[in-house]
Amino acid sequence: MKLTRRRVLGVLAGSAAAIGVPPVWLSRMKTYSGPISDHFDGLHFIDPDGSPPKSLGEVLRWQFGRRAQRAVWPEWAASPFSDRPPPRVEGSRVRFSFVGHASWLIQTAGVNILVDPVWSERASPFSFAGPKRHNDPGIAFDALPKIDVVLVSHGHYDHLDVTTLSKLAAKFAPRVITPLGNDVTMREADAAIKAEAYDWRDRVELVSGLVVTLVPTRHWSARSLFDRNKALWASFVLETPAGKLYLVCDSGYGDGKHFRRVAEAHGPLRLAILPIGAYEPRWFMQDQHMNPVDAVMALADCGAEQALAHHHGTFQLTDEAIDAPALALAEALDAAKVPREKFAVLKPGQVFEI
Template identity: 80%
Template sequence: MRTYNGPVSDHFDGLHFFDPDGSPPKSLGEVLRWQFGSGRERAAWPDWAPSPHADTPPARVTGEKVRLSFVGHASWLIQTAGLNILIDPVWSERVSPIAWAGPKRHNDPGIAFDALPPVDTVLVSHGHYDHLDIPTLSKLAAKFSPRVITPLGNDTTMRGADAAIRAEAFDWRDRVELGNNVAVTLVPTRHWSARGLFDRNKALWASFVLETAVGKIYIVCDSGYGEGTHFRSVAKAHGPLRLAILPIGAYEPRWFMKDQHMNPSDAVKALADCGAAQALAHHHGTFQLTDEAIDAPVTALQAALDDAKIPREKFVALKPGQVFEI
């Protein structure tokens, strides 16, 4: 399965993408060892863990203001300068290639789909099912026909499933004007991508730096920490950052997950490296992808902040339906 055909670069060998500062994804044997090996300790999540919050966003937000609504997992609605921007939108019940199996929701989206304002732009970070959700993208295309900005190769996946999805593919470090003096730059991140067994790293993955009137927002949808190289690089190229949105979940067991997913301690180091004035946490509490307990990421984040002598209010974990405004 070929999803991208383009020139060789410092992160594309002609067939596969790679991160020069990263690590390759785990092998099938290592996946089987994690899933079926002896001694695995997988925490039990409650079948349903509803958020006490639900948001009904305004149609538009204007002036020098940004309104961020946490939908859940890695999904956000960002409203600024009269634009409505969705990040990795997932309204499906499951994040899986199989409709009746795989990780399922443990709480409703923080915004009901019918309560969404007109969506202008969607940013999709990579091809994993908990980030690139074709049923949601199709519903958005049918209702709003937004631009969908995504890294190279994911456009093929989207259009192959639904030609109505207005996907536009870009490389690392490409800057895209979204209108009203808002722009987004795709930046390298320590991760990988696949939709099946035979397309590993045949599409690119990225984080985003969103330029707004109140400052730059660094949106990291999935990432390992490594040596912190990518976070320091973003600080150097794009700083100062007003806000960082950083993942804190899907991290156990560490021997398997550490190269692609940060734990809360890593996320606190990433915040220090990127230098953002404020951080919001995500990628926790909605889909059980790994072995930690449902509340472990938030508890560990608070402990990591205390250990680093960083005020807890500088790095906040919202529940679906909660809103943060700048």
């Protein structure tokens, strides 16, 4: 394979979305500075129950040695759905609209919340290379209701999209709740982004009766070769009038400890949003991304009444086929004797309500 400059940039951009490895010249950025804790050593964040990110050598081994194993996605896989959300959802109802990949609109208690919003064409530091959308966002940007709050889980490009955050800031000026250090990235890109940074286990009141808590998750964060784990990553527990929602934007499974701890500290959970995609090859991805079998075990561990699947079908970050996560989830649920309707797979633009 001829390694042209464009080919190398494309590979690094693809790695950036999945594991945070863009070129060296994008790494000259400010990073978090704060007090040492049990998960921050003064320079890097650490998950005592997690695994370190893969080395650059392992990244290159995966990227340049995988072509025969990588499934070919269709150029375009349009969803038959497109949502036009109401201005507000009041009371104890919760309305979930799947935007695509890990992006959601959650409406409840009169508040509109976006999770990891990505409306850009690519999940990449480049406009010309890196993972490209295979379907439109399930809600057109101009069809969004007024956004009050944005939750951003970590700094990888398929979750923290500064272009989308800037557009949201200009149109709605929402609060942006994010783990420590990601606020630095946002403000460096656009000072108008109203970023608020919090640590694991911090509890943040959004309005009366609506509270979000940042909880540890088995992942990591980076936007360059030289800022690995210099910003924190997290999942969210959202307390609503309908019960507690567990929003897992990106996570490996490990031994399930992270999920069981959330159940112990925050249960009972009404619903969990769990990732099921971007998991092949397992030798590379298992520490940071769950496969569908892992996701079914995570559902059992956290004890949620209902689950929604995400992190699949929009950006090809890894090697599995576009429909593999949904098919494998059905098999995993059947094997675990869990009703398939308990763990729903939506397409962009579909809506689920409790």
